[in-house]
Amino acid sequence: MKLYDSQLAPxxxxxxxxxxxxxxxxxxxxxxxxxxEHQEPEFLAKNAxxxxxxxxxxxxxxxxxxxxxxxxxEGTQPEPPxxxxxxxxxxxxxxxxxxxxxxxxxxSAQSFRNTHDYVKGRITQVPEYxxxxxxxxxxxxxxxxxxxxxxxFIAGDRYTIADITALVGIDFGRITGIAVAPDQKNLARWHxxxxxxxxxxx
Amino acid sequence: MKLYDSQLAPxxxxxxxxxxxxxxxxxxxxxxxxxxEHQEPEFLAKNAxxxxxxxxxxxxxxxxxxxxxxxxxEGTQPEPPxxxxxxxxxxxxxxxxxxxxxxxxxxSAQSFRNTHDYVKGRITQVPEYxxxxxxxxxxxxxxxxxxxxxxxFIAGDRYTIADITALVGIDFGRITGIAVAPDQKNLARWHxxxxxxxxxxx
Numbered sequence: 001m002k003l004y005d006s007q008l009a010p011x012x013x014x015x016x017x018x019x020x021x022x023x024x025x026x027x028x029x030x031x032x033x034x035x036x037e038h039q040e041p042e043f044l045a046k047n048a049x050x051x052x053x054x055x056x057x058x059x060x061x062x063x064x065x066x067x068x069x070x071x072x073x074e075g076t077q078p079e080p081p082x083x084x085x086x087x088x089x090x091x092x093x094x095x096x097x098x099x100x101x102x103x104x105x106x107x108s109a110q111s112f113r114n115t116h117d118y119v120k121g122r123i124t125q126v127p128e129y130x131x132x133x134x135x136x137x138x139x140x141x142x143x144x145x146x147x148x149x150x151x152x153f154i155a156g157d158r159y160t161i162a163d164i165t166a167l168v169g170i171d172f173g174r175i176t177g178i179a180v181a182p183d184q185k186n187l188a189r190w191h192x193x194x195x196x197x198x199x200x201x202x
Numbered sequence: 203m204k205l206y207d208s209q210l211a212p213x214x215x216x217x218x219x220x221x222x223x224x225x226x227x228x229x230x231x232x233x234x235x236x237x238x239e240h241q242e243p244e245f246l247a248k249n250a251x252x253x254x255x256x257x258x259x260x261x262x263x264x265x266x267x268x269x270x271x272x273x274x275x276e277g278t279q280p281e282p283p284x285x286x287x288x289x290x291x292x293x294x295x296x297x298x299x300x301x302x303x304x305x306x307x308x309x310s311a312q313s314f315r316n317t318h319d320y321v322k323g324r325i326t327q328v329p330e331y332x333x334x335x336x337x338x339x340x341x342x343x344x345x346x347x348x349x350x351x352x353x354x355f356i357a358g359d360r361y362t363i364a365d366i367t368a369l370v371g372i373d374f375g376r377i378t379g380i381a382v383a384p385d386q387k388n389l390a391r392w393h394x395x396x397x398x399x400x401x402x403x404x
Contacts, residue, residue: 086277
């Protein structure tokens with residue numbers, strides 16, 4: 001088994017943190033996005049969409065998409081549960097994971113993709129859209145601060161994949177100026193706590 | 203139990219098709235997006251993000267996000283399985299469901315949101331981004347036609363939530379001119395087959 005990984009991109013970090021929380025070690029292969037290795041035929045054979053991460057199983061078959069890779073490891077090693085504990089909890093964790101992905105991480109990533117010099121000339125950028133995503137991400141952090149007023153973690157009293165996605169989304173947002181505001185005490189408390197977990201360094 | 207639904211929006215249709223495939227009937231409450239009912243305090247109390255669908259359980263608690271609602275019903279009634287049958291299959295279905303959501307449905311929805319007169323003045327539109335999403339969605343349908351060359355359904359030989367998301371994404375794309383091209387025989391065959399299922403009318 002191998003994990004095609006990239007230290008610079010936000011999505012592979014989600015999987016690395018997930019694996020660290022589970023205590024699972026998987027050999028990684030670094031894909032150099034800066035050099036365009038993710039667009040080379042050898043990698044496209046593993047994921048036609050040219051995205052990291054990709055998990056390659058021992059039979060050579062592959063699973064792309066961070067959350068699908070996490071789902072696989074949640075199945076092979078259920079403890080500690082990071083995607084819910086029963087039918088209702090699994091649905092609630094999925095709700096929060098999706099909100100963190102679509103409202104925080106995606107806006108943070110689109111802000112970067114559409115405005116940052118690093119990708120200029122490599123993809124079509126629409127800076128006006130990137131600014132809109134940045135503004136939306138900042139609004140969502142205000143909402144998240146309210147959400148965290150009455151709970152320790154994003155989906156409730158247990159650390160889950162929703163916390164991983166939010167952490168990665170917020171940390172990646174720094175590049176384009178999306179950050180926890182000084183008055184967001186609940187969000188700051190949560191961010192400090194999840195950042196102190198050893199998995200955050202993964 | 204009640205499902206807050208909207209006949210015009212694509213995401214609630216995903217849940218309606220999913221429920222129809224399971225043979226589950228849930229009373230629905232129509233939320234009139236045209237009149238802005240999804241932004242009224244009563245609805246925002248059910249989903250602070252102001253989006254449909256929302257499932258309200260008998261204890262008054264709510265689950266938002268289409269896929270989270272589907273996950274709930276997959277748990278309460280596993281047959282027929284629409285989100286995978288074992289650990290590996292669940293990961294693969296999740297991969298395809300996410301690809302259909304992020305590559306087809308999201309681009310289709312963003313094309314509509316950023317270019318269509320129906321939402322003009324109600325949300326900030328970036329037409330240039332909408333056009334980019336339309337072009338991306340059309341490219342993704344070319345890819346999907348290749349994917350479907352060697353399989354009956356999107357995630358393999360079984361109908362799954364990935365087919366539901368793709369169907370809803372493609373059908374919603376019609377509004378902005380995203381459509382199956384005449385030479386996309388595999389995609390056309392698949393689209394005809396999933397459209398003929400009784401669930402497609404849900």
